[in-house]
Amino acid sequence: MTQGSARLATERAASGAGRPRTRISALRSGWPLMLRATAALAPTPVTVWAARSTEAARVHLAAGAAGPLGGDRLRLEVHVGGGSALVLGEIAPTLLLPGPHGAESRLDVRIHVEPDATLAWLPELVIASRHCRHATDVRVVLESGARLLLHEEVLFGRHGEPSGRYRQRIRVETVHGPLYDQELNAGPDAPGWDGPAVTAGHRAAGTVLVVDPLPAAGQDPGAGDTEGGGQPGREPHRTRPGHAPRPGSRTCPTAAREPGTALMRLSPDSALVSALAPDTTTLRRRLDRAVAHLLRPHDQDPAAPEPLGV
Amino acid sequence: MSGNRSAPAAPTAALLMLADGRFPAGGHAHSGGLEAAVAAGRVVDTTTLEAFLRGRAATSGATAAAFAAAACTAAGSGSAKTADTGRTAELDTEYEARTPAPALRAASRKLGRQLLRAARTIRPAPALDALAAALPAGPHQPVALGTVAHTLGLGPHAAAAAALHDAVTGPATAAVRLLGLDPFAVHAVLARLAPELDRLADAADAHAAGTPAHALAAPAAPLLDIFAEHHATWEVRLFAS
Numbered sequence: 001m002t003q004g005s006a007r008l009a010t011e012r013a014a015s016g017a018g019r020p021r022t023r024i025s026a027l028r029s030g031w032p033l034m035l036r037a038t039a040a041l042a043p044t045p046v047t048v049w050a051a052r053s054t055e056a057a058r059v060h061l062a063a064g065a066a067g068p069l070g071g072d073r074l075r076l077e078v079h080v081g082g083g084s085a086l087v088l089g090e091i092a093p094t095l096l097l098p099g100p101h102g103a104e105s106r107l108d109v110r111i112h113v114e115p116d117a118t119l120a121w122l123p124e125l126v127i128a129s130r131h132c133r134h135a136t137d138v139r140v141v142l143e144s145g146a147r148l149l150l151h152e153e154v155l156f157g158r159h160g161e162p163s164g165r166y167r168q169r170i171r172v173e174t175v176h177g178p179l180y181d182q183e184l185n186a187g188p189d190a191p192g193w194d195g196p197a198v199t200a201g202h203r204a205a206g207t208v209l210v211v212d213p214l215p216a217a218g219q220d221p222g223a224g225d226t227e228g229g230g231q232p233g234r235e236p237h238r239t240r241p242g243h244a245p246r247p248g249s250r251t252c253p254t255a256a257r258e259p260g261t262a263l264m265r266l267s268p269d270s271a272l273v274s275a276l277a278p279d280t281t282t283l284r285r286r287l288d289r290a291v292a293h294l295l296r297p298h299d300q301d302p303a304a305p306e307p308l309g310v
Numbered sequence: 311m312s313g314n315r316s317a318p319a320a321p322t323a324a325l326l327m328l329a330d331g332r333f334p335a336g337g338h339a340h341s342g343g344l345e346a347a348v349a350a351g352r353v354v355d356t357t358t359l360e361a362f363l364r365g366r367a368a369t370s371g372a373t374a375a376a377f378a379a380a381a382c383t384a385a386g387s388g389s390a391k392t393a394d395t396g397r398t399a400e401l402d403t404e405y406e407a408r409t410p411a412p413a414l415r416a417a418s419r420k421l422g423r424q425l426l427r428a429a430r431t432i433r434p435a436p437a438l439d440a441l442a443a444a445l446p447a448g449p450h451q452p453v454a455l456g457t458v459a460h461t462l463g464l465g466p467h468a469a470a471a472a473a474l475h476d477a478v479t480g481p482a483t484a485a486v487r488l489l490g491l492d493p494f495a496v497h498a499v500l501a502r503l504a505p506e507l508d509r510l511a512d513a514a515d516a517h518a519a520g521t522p523a524h525a526l527a528a529p530a531a532p533l534l535d536i537f538a539e540h541h542a543t544w545e546v547r548l549f550a551s
Contacts, residue, residue, distance in 0.1 A: 169528065171407075178407035182530035185368075191506060192365025196352035197343065198531045205532055262539035264410050272410050274532050 001071035001099070006033035008088070010057050010117075011081035022057040022084040032064035033076055038089075046149055047087055049212075049295045050120040056085035061123070063092065070099020070133050074107045078121070080146075082114040093125040096132040096164060104165075109138040113146035120149040125280055127155045128186060132164030140172040142179075145213055148172070149295075151287070153206035155280055156186055156199070163187045163194075172209065179266055180209060202260065202276035204283040208291050211270040261286045263294070324462040328455075329472040331479060335425040340417060341484035341549035342366060342477065346537035348488045356492075359485050360499045363478045367507060369531035370414075371477030374452040375514035376527045377405045378473040379466035381456025383518040385437045395444035397523070398453060404523040405450045411535040413542035415450075417551040423448030425458060435461035466518035470511040478503055484549060 009026035029035045038058045040047070050056045061076070068074055080086050096105065113119050128134065142148055150170070156163035165187035172180045184205065186193045194201050261275040273290040277283035331338060344362065347353040353362050384397040409415045426449060430438045441449055441457045449457070452473055459469035482496050517526060538551060 171524070171528075177403050178524060180410060181404065181407040181524070181528045182410065183528045184530045184532070191368040192361055192363075193368075195361030195365040196347050196358055197362045197365030197534050198369060200352050200533055202533075207532075260536065262411065262536040264412055264535065264539060266410060274410070274535055276532055276536065 001073070001103070002032060002065065002067070002069070003073045004030040004033045005075040005077070006030040006035055006061075007077045007079075008035055008059055008086075009079040009081065010084040010086045012054060012083035012117075019055055020053070020083065021055040022086065024057050024059065025081065026079070027059070029064075030075070032067070033074055034062045034064045036060050036062060045292050045295045046120050046122065049149065050085050050087050050118050050147075052085075052118070053116075054083060054085040054118070056087045056118065056120075058087050058089070060089045060091050062090075063094065066095070067097050068094070068105035068107060068134060069097045070105050071101060071103035072099070072105040074105075076107070076109045078109070078111045078119065080111075080113045080117040080119045082143075083116045084114075085118040087120045087122070089122045090124040093127060094123070095127045095129055095158075096134040096166065097129055098131040098133060098164065102133065104133045104135055106134070107136045109136070111138070111140040113140070113142050113148060115143045116145040117143075118147040120151075122149075122151045125153045125155055126166075126168075127158060128164045128166035129158055130161040130164055132166065134165065135167040136169070138168075138170045140170075142172065142174045142211060144175050146174075146211070147213065148209065148211040149291075150209045151206070151291075152208075153204065153280065153283055153287070154184070154186070155204050156194070157203070165189050170207075170209070172211070174211065176267075179211065179270060180272065199276055202278055204277045204280045206275055206277075206283050206287050208273040208287050208294075209266075209270070210272075210291070210294055213269045261290055263290050320465070320468065321463045325459075325464055325468045325472060328459060328462060328464070329475045331483065333428070335428045336421060337476060337480055338483075339550045340421065340480055341488070341551065342370075342481040343534045343537045343541070343551070344481035344484045345488060345547060345549045346541040347533075348485070349541075350537070352533075353485065354489070356495045356499055359482070359489075359491065359496065360502065363481060363499065363503055364506065365531060366481060366534065367474060367478055367503060367510060369529040370534060371474050371507075372510050372514065372527055372529050373405070373408050374455075374473040374477055375470035375510055376517060377401055377450070377452035378456035378459065379470040379511075379514040379518035380521070380523065380526060381453045382460045382464065382466040382469035383456075385441075385457040385460035395440050398441060398449075398457065399444050400523045401526075402445055402450050402453045404526060405452060408528045409450070411538045413538040413551060414535065417538075418451045419448045420550075421451040422454035425451060425454045429454075429458040429461065433461055437461050465515075467511055467515040470514035470518070471507070473514075474507040474510055478507065488548065 007026055007028045010022050011025045013021040013023040027035050038060045040058050163186050167185050169183035264272045275286040353359050381401050456469045485491050486493050486496055
């Protein structure tokens with residue numbers, strides 16, 4: 001049994017002229033959760049989005065050991081300081097394995113994003129191998145103006161094997177209250193999990209959650225936007241839980257036409273992409289396509305029918 | 311045998327009325343995602359229907375049960391005349407966070423409004439007025455169900471049981487209409503599900519009082535969300551959701 005706790009924090013670096021930068025103020029690995037500051041790679045839509053107003057720090061998480069194995073207790077704390085930006089990636093997929101005594105392995109992730117800060121968290125695939133017993137619990141707190149992109153993918157069992165017991169809860173809170181709270185349950189303890197209401201036997205599932213209270217640079221809020229049409233000067237979270245959703249703020253037809261994928265607006269400034277696929281390559285393609293649609297700068301594609309402004 | 315007549319029995323008639331599909335709250339217009347599942351070829355017979363209902367009960371059914379039970383308890387707390395609307399509004403917000411699909415959010419609020427309207431006519435009560443005032447856009451269906459259950463003298467376990475009953479009988483009835491399945495075979499499926507529904511109602515009841523709203527169950531059903539969003543774009547459909 002392994003207990004590891006890692007902590008990562010960033011802050012906005014004092015800058016004279018030029019673009020503000022992000023400084024890594026804490027980088028404490030806790031075996032087997034190893035954190036490494038890494039150099040920027042080729043830009044992707046996500047890294048461009050993350051660095052919109054501040055140069056983003058790049059950190060990768062690497063596993064120092066196999067697993068998690070049953071019985072492991074792992075904890076990752078991420079604190080993104082006001083006005084800073086962080087892209088947190090992962091080196092390799094995670095293979096969840098059973099432990100010697102059948103105990104549950106746990107990964108607790110606590111994320112705090114301060115005002116006007118940005119976090120893109122891009123963990124690699126999680127594979128729930130046969131007989132594993134694992135719970136991941138992700139809690140995110142977003143302060144005013146904070147931006148978030150949270151990606152997750154799971155494969156239910158390696159090739160030719162049934163899925164182990166897998167639970168993953170993700171909860172995101174903003175200054176307006178809870179935005180998103182879902183727990184995916186798979187494996188022998190979850191009735192009907194592979195049936196036609198939950199995954200229909202798809203081997204891979206994933207989501208991307210995007211919260212972005214600021215309109216993209218150069219975007220005219222509401223212009224040609226069927227979602228926000230007629231409401232200039234939109235405020236973040238205009239549709240508060242408990243109040244009627246705005247007409248038209250229902251679906252993204254482009255993504256809705258994609259099989260096994262839905263793009264769901266959670267509030268005027270946040271959206272969820274949810275996808276199921278027979279394999280991880282198809283899953284990644286479905287998620288990436290929807291995310292590119294979400295993140296594309298408005299002025300690059302003026303003919304697009306449903307700019308989302310997220 | 312006459313039994314022990316001095317022990318008060320749990321109210322039964324009110325629960326049967328509330329859970330009855332003929333209760334005029336508009337539930338018959340919704341298939342709970344089954345219409346889309348049938349169109350996608352995912353539900354074709356009683357075997358696939360049973361798998362669908364099992365998954366639906368354990369996910370959206372369990373969530374609805376947890377929130378109906380908690381709302382029932384909240385409606386019974388506070389002062390004698392008014393419900394604890396702060397807790398009720400918090401439950402509504404938490405339920406929304408557990409319902410990412412806009413089409414399902416809209417359907418739930420519509421059903422909640424319809425249930426509240428029906429109940430205020432059938433059995434007016436201060437708790438119902440308080441709920442309508444606290445959530446002017448309409449409560450989510452489980453929050454309305456729990457509050458209405460309280461005003462009918464029911465407890466959180468009954469509210470959870472009604473929510474779970476609704477979660478499976480709606481799609482089961484729709485399956486008979488959409489697939490022409492044998493009603494006896496469909497009810498055999500429902501009978502097999504009964505122990506699981508009771509287990510889920512027990513779990514919801516156990517968290518109805520002491521559990522903070524944010525810690526209530528949040529089981530996800532990705533395919534129901536995806537089905538709902540696709541279904542909402544159809545031009546012709548038999549069911550509203």
